[in-house]
Each structure stands twice: as structure tokens, then as C-alpha cells.
Amino acid sequence: MSQSQELTVEQSLYWAAKDHPGGATAIAAIYGFNPQVMSNSLNLNNAQHKPNLKHFAAVLEATHDSRILNAVGQLAKGVFIPVGDLEGIAGDDAILDNMLKVVESVGSYGRTVQLLT
Numbered sequence: 001m002s003q004s005q006e007l008t009v010e011q012s013l014y015w016a017a018k019d020h021p022g023g024a025t026a027i028a029a030i031y032g033f034n035p036q037v038m039s040n041s042l043n044l045n046n047a048q049h050k051p052n053l054k055h056f057a058a059v060l061e062a063t064h065d066s067r068i069l070n071a072v073g074q075l076a077k078g079v080f081i082p083v084g085d086l087e088g089i090a091g092d093d094a095i096l097d098n099m100l101k102v103v104e105s106v107g108s109y110g111r112t113v114q115l116l117t
């Protein structure tokens with residue numbers, strides 16, 4: 001599924017789990033959840049079961065799928081901007097270089113939005 005489409009939180013969780021190797025079953029195994037319960041909660045056609053906060057966190061942590069945080073950002077009338085891996089960054093120059101990459105990413109995003117409107 002394209003990351004440029006606007007998804008609900010439930011849709012983003014579903015697609016993130018579906019795209020993950022092994023799907024919801026694999027994610028359930030990592031966190032000790034019942035795989036059927038996990039699959040049911042992420043099933044968009046199942047009105048009886050919905051993902052809970054633990055499922056949300058598990059799918060996000062296992063997949064690192066930005067579609068989930070993009071969907072949350074939409075709820076807050078904001079955007080999610082990934083900053084990359086900060087682990088191993090030492091010193092002021094490295095931090096400033098990483099911040100510059102974030103600012104450039106935001107500028108690129110702004111230009112794209114401007115061109116679409």
C-alpha cells in the first residue's frame with residue numbers, strides 16, 4: 001500500500017502488520033500475544049475486536065512503520081517527521097548534521113505539499 005495515502009490508525013496498523021514478515025502472527029509471537037486475538041483485532045472487517053494500546057505499541061515497535069505515526073499525526077492535525085537513527089551520534093557537529101537533515105526533510109515535504117495545493 002502506498003504511504004502517501006491518508007490512512008486511519010486502524011488501517012495503518014493493519015497494513016503495517018500485513019507488510020511485516022510473518023504478519024500479525026509473527027508480531028504476536030514476539031510479544032507473547034495470542035495470535036488469533038492479534039489477527040482479529042487488526043482485521044478491518046471485524047467490528048467486534050479492535051486493537052488496544054498494547055497491540056498498537058507492538059505493531060509500531062516491530063515494524064517501525066511510519067504510516068502508523070502519520071495516521072496519529074493526522075488526528076493531532078500534525079505530521080510525523082522521522083529523524084533517523086540517533087544511536088551512535090557523538091558530538092555537537094554530528095547532532096547538528098542530523099538536525100540539518102531533518103530540516104531539509106521538512107523543507108522538502110513543504111515543497112511537495114505546496115506543489116500539490
